[in-house]
Amino acid sequence: MKFEEHVELQSPKLKNDNIYLRPTRLSDYDAVKAYRQNIDNCRYIRPPDTDEEVYRIVGELSKSWKLTQGVWNGLAICLTDDDTAVGEIVFRVEDWQHQRAELGYRLSDTVAGKGVCTQAADLLISYLFHEIGFFKVSAKCDPRNIASYKVMEKLGFKREAFFKGHYLMGNEWTDQYDYGLLASEWKNK
Numbered sequence: 318m319k320f321e322e323h324v325e326l327q328s329p330k331l332k333n334d335n336i337y338l339r340p341t342r343l344s345d346y347d348a349v350k351a352y353r354q355n356i357d358n359c360r361y362i363r364p365p366d367t368d369e370e371v372y373r374i375v376g377e378l379s380k381s382w383k384l385t386q387g388v389w390n391g392l393a394i395c396l397t398d399d400d401t402a403v404g405e406i407v408f409r410v411e412d413w414q415h416q417r418a419e420l421g422y423r424l425s426d427t428v429a430g431k432g433v434c435t436q437a438a439d440l441l442i443s444y445l446f447h448e449i450g451f452f453k454v455s456a457k458c459d460p461r462n463i464a465s466y467k468v469m470e471k472l473g474f475k476r477e478a479f480f481k482g483h484y485l486m487g488n489e490w491t492d493q494y495d496y497g498l499l500a501s502e503w504k505n506k
């Protein structure tokens with residue numbers, strides 16, 4: 318790892334020809350609320366967040382990054398010609414000693430199915446491997462969330478585990494796929 322544990326980092330701006338990732342701001346509240354309170358969007362994650370939860374989450378994601386195990390760090394996803402947040406891409410240190418990060422993402426339905434999430438994940442993963450120095454990135458999803466694991470598979474993640482009845486989503490016990498990607502396998506290495 319290129320940094321000390323618990324260090325705070327200024328969250329970066331990352332871009333390609335179609336999208337950019339920028340630090341989240343409190344002014345993203347309405348945009349984030351729109352997808353975090355959309356029933357379909359939340360279907361395989363957890364019940365929709367309340368207004369207060371959205372406010373708290375936007376506040377957390379607006380902070381500088383912290384390399385402390387369990388703390389989620391995020392970037393807002395924007396299309397090149399529009400500064401409106403159309404989603405979020407996040408990571409946390411899953412295990413500091415073993416240099417492993419966990420990735421997460423959510424996108425507004427207005428831009429889903431166009432490869433935006435795959436591009437956003439591509440940008441962040443490159444940063445996590447090259448600029449921070451993680452050895453491995455993991456990602457988890459409900460096995461019914463095909464779009465989510467397709468994103469992982471398009472990026473080269475391998476399915477490593479299937480857990481039955483692994484987490485409680487609202488009132489529903491839910492299975493889980495775990496995916497993993499090693500820095501040594503990353504296409505841009």
Ligand SMILES: CC(C)(COP(=O)(O)OP(=O)(O)OC[C@H]1O[C@@H](n2cnc3c(N)ncnc32)[C@H](O)[C@@H]1OP(=O)(O)O)[C@@H](O)C(=O)NCCC(=O)NCCS
Pocket residue numbers: 357358359361362422423424425428429430431432433434435436457458459462463464465467468
């Ligand atoms: C999951 C999510 C982030 C994917 O974002 P996205 O920008 O639509 O993803 P992409 O377009 O990059 O890739 C999705 C892939 O899944 C495929 N896909 C989507 N639904 C599918 C289905 N029901 N069956 C088969 N393939 C499907 C798409 O065709 C696409 O693959 P392709 O590029 O080979 O055609 C987005 O749908 C979302 O935010 N969902 C709600 C929140 C969520 O579930 N987050 C993940 C939690 S683990």
